Amino acid sequence: MVSLIQNVLSDPKLLASFEAYLRRNDTHYLSHNLLFIEAMSQLRHENDPKKIESMLHRIYDTFLAPRGKLKLSDVTTRQQVSEDIDALSWCILSSEDAAEILKDTEKQVLETLTTKLDDFTRVKNVNTLQLMKPCSPSPLSPDIAQNNDWVDDSLGKDRPIRVMIIGGGFTGFTVASILDRMPLFHVTLIDTKDSFEYTPGIVKRIVHPEKSSTMRVRHDTYVKNGKVVIGYAEDIGHDAHSVRVNEKTIFFDYLVMATGSSYTSELKSTDVSSIYRLSGLDQVNSELVRAKRVLIVGGGLVGCELAAEIASSHFPSKYPKKKVTLVESHSTLLSRSDCTQQxxxxxxxIEDLDVEVVCNERIMDTVGGGTDSRYIGSSGREYNNYDKVFIATGTRPHSGLLLNATNDPLLDTCVDGWGHIRVKPTLQIEHWKYGHLFAGGDVTNVVEEKTGYAATLAGVCIARNICRLVKGKPPLRQGTKGTLPAPDKPLHGIMAKSRHKDKLKLIKRHLRFLNPSWAALKHYDEQQYLQMVQGETTSLPIFGRLPRKLTLPKIRQPVNIVSAALFN
Known part of the structure; x- marks a missing residue:
């Protein structure tokens, strides 16, 4: 039954239905138990010790603490978990160590969910065999099928072309939203969470939750004809034509790696559920509201926006105005911008918002944990007594899938020393053999401003190139024939010239040169983006020319001939 629960967690529709069932039919908030299992999966796949400790504390504070926002029912391990966490407070924890602390709690929760899943399948008339059905069309050939966990060859040679997308950020769901509408393709989107999150809106959500939306769109609202799998892609094999996820193998004809990057702090998330993500953001906001002094590490676009939003706001608390300190390792803020913008x-x-800005200072070490943490700067200065700390630097590209892949030939040579995936100008990965593998967004080594807009342009280029390869045409270099080039300079320089700048609110006018997510990106704003994602529009000039719709022909070439065209 544990495997059935895992399959429910892997399917956004089943997950949403099961969550709704639990919320409607229990008085002890058993839906929180499901969120706990999701959080445990997230914890097990984390390998950054700092994030592991933070995630462990968050799980305890959310699910087990006396005032936990999503407090679990009917567990007897609260006190033991608290004691174990305190006992290991000075240790460097691995994900295995953290999971071991919560092992008994997880066992009790799974037992409760198993009973509820039995009830759910009976009431909803869900056949348990349906929960085990494959999520991908047939494998490439019979010899591969012998080793495939999910075998379904019913579509034969006239099946759609399978496009696998790993990552549901800007690049991933741009490709998915374009190709899923075409009958020629079967799209499988693999993501660690059930929804696309509009990350440029997170700063506003943290500071002013009452004035902002969640900006999350469930993946299955725009992947309507394909399949969405919630999980972690763990291996590539079968001559780079399969991915291992949730202990299953899914085959593909084309692969798009859009795994993105992460911060140490809450600014980006792999939270599976929107509810868990919102509870985390609400907790961050509560901590911010109560804080007197706030430390922000990183003086790039995100750090500056965060500092400006906090320092310019009045909070309903004992400390309505926050004392903000911004630490930057370079000699000036916005180090990639021109001198005027800096x-x-x-x-x-400094002058308008009274933010303390400290440049030429790199945080070298952290002592302690929680609100008692002391941050040691390269100058020797200690940054302590801060009630809330945000880390807006040190993005980490998620390229582990290529580094750890057991495929032959190996794929780790496609990752540079900084952890970015090397790609060609066509956004195919830099590999001598595999022209059917693409990558875009933060995870790549493309010299560009790593923003949601840039990642969207990459997604459009990848979608067009997949269509061109299928038609036997050579792929396009990004920036040619209607595709827009990757922005090679900070977008705030472009935005400052926007003809819409006079319509912006006061703070946006002040900071229009800082933030590439604001509506001053010429004609671009959040609603336009979501319209494209949700299929309400298929033509937005700010994203470049989209590919023409492709359908299944009445007579198709054999699959092996089509696949061979990938390498020509």
Whole structure:
């Protein structure tokens, strides 16, 4: 039955239905138990010790603490978990160590969910065999099928072309939203969470939750004809034509790696459920509201936006105005911008908002944990007594799938020393053999401003190139024939010239040169983006030319001939 629960967690529709069933039919908030299992899966796949400790504390504070926002029912391990966490407070924890602390709690929760899943399948008339059905069409050939866990050859030679997308961020769901509408393709989207999250809106959500939406769109609202799998892609094999996920093998004809990057802090998330993500953001907001002093590490676009939003706001608490300190390792803020923009940012934050800006200072070490943490700077200064700390630096590209793949030939040579995936100008990975593998967004080594807009342009280019390869045409270099080039300079320089700048609110006018997510990106704003994602529009000039719709022909070439065209 544990495997059945895992399959429910892997399917957004089943997950949403089971969550709704639990919320409607229990008085002890058993839906929180499901969120706990999701959080445990997330914990097990984390390998950054700092994030592991933070995730462990978050799980305890959310599910087990006396005032936990999603407090579990009917578990007897609260006190023991608290004692174990305290006993290991000075240790460097692995994900295995953290999971061991919560092992008994997880066992009790799974027992409760198993009973509820039995009830759910009976009431909803869900055949348990349906929960085990494959999520991908047939494998490439009979010899591969012998080793395939999910074998379904019913579609034969006239099956759709299978496009696998790993990652549901800007690049991933741009490709998915374009290709899923075409009958020629079967799209499988693998993501660690059930929804696309509009990450440029997170800063506003943290500071002013009452004035912002969640900006999350469930993946299965735009992947309507394909399949969405919630899980972690763990291996590539079968001559780079299969991915291992949730202990199953899924085959593909094309692969798009859009795994993105992460911060140490809460600014990006792999939370499976929207509910768990919102509870985390609400907790961050509560901590911010109660705080007197706030430390922000990183003076790039995100750090400057966060500092400006906090310092310019009044909070309903004992400390309505926060004392904000912004630490940056370079000699100025916005180090990739021109001198004029750097001076504007510095002047606005210091003179207008009274933010303490410390440049040429790198945080070298952290002592302690929680609100008692002391941050040691390269100058020797200690940053302590801060009630809330945000880390807006040190993004980590998620390229582990290529580094750890057991495929032959190996794929780790496609990852550079910084952890970015090497790609060609066509956004195919830099590999001598595999022209059917693509990558886009934060995870790549493309020299660009790593923003949601840039990742969207990459997604459009990848979608067009997959269509071109299928038609036997050579792939396009990004920036040619209607595809827009990757922005090679900070977008705030472009935005400052926007003809819409006079319509912006006061803070946006002050900071229009800082933030590439604001509506001043010429004609671009959140609603336009979501319209494209949800299929309400298929033509937005700010994203470049989209590919023409492709359908299944009445007579198709054999699959092996089509596949061979990938390498020509």
């Amino acid at each position: 001076a504007k940012a510095m002047d606005y934050l």
